[in-house]
Amino acid sequence: KLVSKKWKAKPTSIDLGDGVFIKDGEMAIITGPCSIESEEQIRKVVDHCVENGIRMMRGGVFKPRTSPYAFRGMGIEGLKLWHSIASEAGIKIVTEVMQTSQIEEMYPYVDIYQVGARNSQNFNLLDELGKVDKAVMIKRGISGTIEELLQSAEYVFSGGNEKLILCERGIRTYEKASRNTLDLNAIPILKAKSHLPVIVDPSHGIGIRAYVPQMALAGVMAGADGVIYESHEIPEKAYSDGQQTLDFAQSARLAAWIREIFDKR
Ligand code: PEP
Numbered sequence: 001k002l003v004s005k006k007w008k009a010k011p012t013s014i015d016l017g018d019g020v021f022i023k024d025g026e027m028a029i030i031t032g033p034c035s036i037e038s039e040e041q042i043r044k045v046v047d048h049c050v051e052n053g054i055r056m057m058r059g060g061v062f063k064p065r066t067s068p069y070a071f072r073g074m075g076i077e078g079l080k081l082w083h084s085i086a087s088e089a090g091i092k093i094v095t096e097v098m099q100t101s102q103i104e105e106m107y108p109y110v111d112i113y114q115v116g117a118r119n120s121q122n123f124n125l126l127d128e129l130g131k132v133d134k135a136v137m138i139k140r141g142i143s144g145t146i147e148e149l150l151q152s153a154e155y156v157f158s159g160g161n162e163k164l165i166l167c168e169r170g171i172r173t174y175e176k177a178s179r180n181t182l183d184l185n186a187i188p189i190l191k192a193k194s195h196l197p198v199i200v201d202p203s204h205g206i207g208i209r210a211y212v213p214q215m216a217l218a219g220v221m222a223g224a225d226g227v228i229y230e231s232h233e234i235p236e237k238a239y240s241d242g243q244q245t246l247d248f249a250q251s252a253r254l255a256a257w258i259r260e261i262f263d264k265r
């Protein structure tokens, strides 16, 4: 496979411009709300990122929701607004693309296209992202194996897009005490098998706010090249995933811990 270390031994480095990288040997921190909700919220999260030296912000504008009646995102207009505020602050944008028709309209406003767990094996979407000259982060499928995640990455890579990031976000198991089962095992295994950077998502991985920090740090110790976690000015009021979202004080503390642990790794 092209994404395997056998094909390419040197770790892949993703250069997002303005000195922002996702690569082996650096610690990427990506935070922000589950959903982009308003201009006011965008400004607050951008300020939080700037204050803490966080250069990448996450947030969904097209949301894959279990219930069709739940908030489904601000759409392309929300992304445009977000981009105008974030780019001015030097913050890169990580957001989910749900279908092929969105790739082009999102292109000017996105730095990393996120492929969500539910679309991890949407092979048409992966094929199209293979033709794009922008970074793609693929999340592990809800019940996806490590091998299936690597095969999904292979679709994009073999299509010509080598700016690829893998994300462990937990899988569905028989365990009901947590939202998902964060598979920390996947991190060293993916790092050993592939030259691509690996990011850990403890928010969706455990789904419980109080335990997000320790799972984030466990992911760093397991060898992750970055952490993506949800934060919001008032998590209890978030339109989605508030139960697993950190407030800004918790997020600032976690970002500092991540850097400290990474430096000692
Ligand atoms: C998200 O990042 O908010 C999200 C929907 O994640 P996942 O696809 O991993 O469920």
Ligand code: MN
Pocket (backbone or CB within 6 Å): 034, 035, 204, 230, 240, 241
């Ligand atoms: Mn979420």
